[in-house]
Amino acid sequence: GLGVIAVPAASLEMGLPDDGAQPKSTTQRQAYDTLSEGFGPGFNGPLMIVMDGKGSSDAKAAAERVRDEIEGLGVVTVTPATFNKAGDTAMITVIPKDRPSSHATEEVVHDIRDAGKDIKADTGAEVLVTGATAMNIDFSQKMNDALLPYLALVVGLAFLLLMLVFRSILVPLKAALGFLLSVVAALGAVVAVFQW
Known part of the structure; x- marks a missing residue:
């Protein structure tokens, strides 16, 4: 079940949203839509x-x-x-x-x-x-580049700590993989709900 929920995480997009992600009732979104209709969508992000x-x-x-x-x-x-x-x-x-x-x-x-x-x-x-658009793109790239090393570090340290505590390899391996799967499933659920 966690594996199925984790599938959407493959299309995870990191970064800061623009005003097009605001609710349609806000003035920011209305201005964004008006500019897009009047001048084209790129006018919102010069x-x-x-x-x-x-x-x-x-x-x-x-x-x-x-x-x-x-x-x-x-x-x-x-x-x-x-x-x-x-x-x-x-x-x-x-x-x-x-x-x-x-x-x-x-x-x-x-x-x-x-x-x-x-x-x-x-x-x-x-x-x-x-400009704001280029900075958001750079920020997204930094976040994407940091995600895998961060997860590897956290899971690796947890695995080592559990190896010391349990004096085993199988139990820490199961725990680390279970933790990793639950994190990826959480990200997959977020992608499915908010991106898709």
Whole structure:
């Protein structure tokens, strides 16, 4: 039974919800839906691109290259670069096609960062992605990366402690596996109820 309940945990998505997860009666959700209907779902999660052109010989040309690369990723809007007074740092706003918490928007963030590596190699300008949407994506990635090591550490230490107490391998193994199965089943139930 626990194994069946644990199955949905395979599609667990970690991270912070956007206003689209709020109840429909709240003003946050109503504003979110109105913006999505009026301007598209990506308008709720713009990406802020910062180009540090201090290492580049031509910051304006590097900014144009950044814009061209991002437009090629199939986003809705890429604003013209806004430079600081010194002319060596630019800010570009990008509106993705999909909602902030979608996999497609996450792919856009990763694609921009990958393109930024090539741009830095070619022009010397560094491309950084920030904004609430990018921070939520980074937070989700950190949580996903930490989940398995955390569970392994907790279950491993529990197994060692039970081995010392019971002076056996079978009893601690059953207890550790039972604990692990119950944790995964709890996560599976949460996914089934709240994500699905």
